[in-house]
Amino acid sequence: MTQRRRHLGWLIAFTGFYLTGLTARPDAHHSFAMFEMEKELKLVGTVTEVKWQNPHIHIGLRVDKDTAADPKLVGSWDIEGAAIAIISRQGWNKNTLKVGDKATIVGRPLKSGEKGMSLFYLEQPDGSRLYQDIARPKDPEKKG
DSSP: OOHHHHHHHHHHHHHHHHHHHHHOOTTTOOOSTTOOOOOOEEEEEEEEEEOOOOOOEEEEEOOOOOOOOGGGGEEEEEOOOOOHHHHHHHTOOTTOOTTTTTEEEEEEEEETOEEEEEEEEOOOOTTTEESSSSSSOOOTTTOO
């Protein structure tokens, strides 16, 4: 009977760990609640980092006082983009932006006021927009 109890104990422990692993994923996706989704912020700066990896790409952008529309925008920004599979379908690739490139990026800022935002689009030198996903402005007058 003692051996049977021990096996039952191991079975219960294993099942518990297995079920915990199914529900508590370290790479679980977050919501966009941390961003002001109704607000657009335009940053002009120099790319300092490009992390082309899942679950989201990240772009580091340094905004200097000579390119900032507002002094509060000066500094280093972390811009979070979509997953590689999503952003690639919109025409992005790992060479779209490189460290040292000048870039104009529009996104949704963090509610906390920290220097971070969710990518909306990259304004290309010809004025066209490279969006991160299928979301587009409702205003037909806006470029797209």
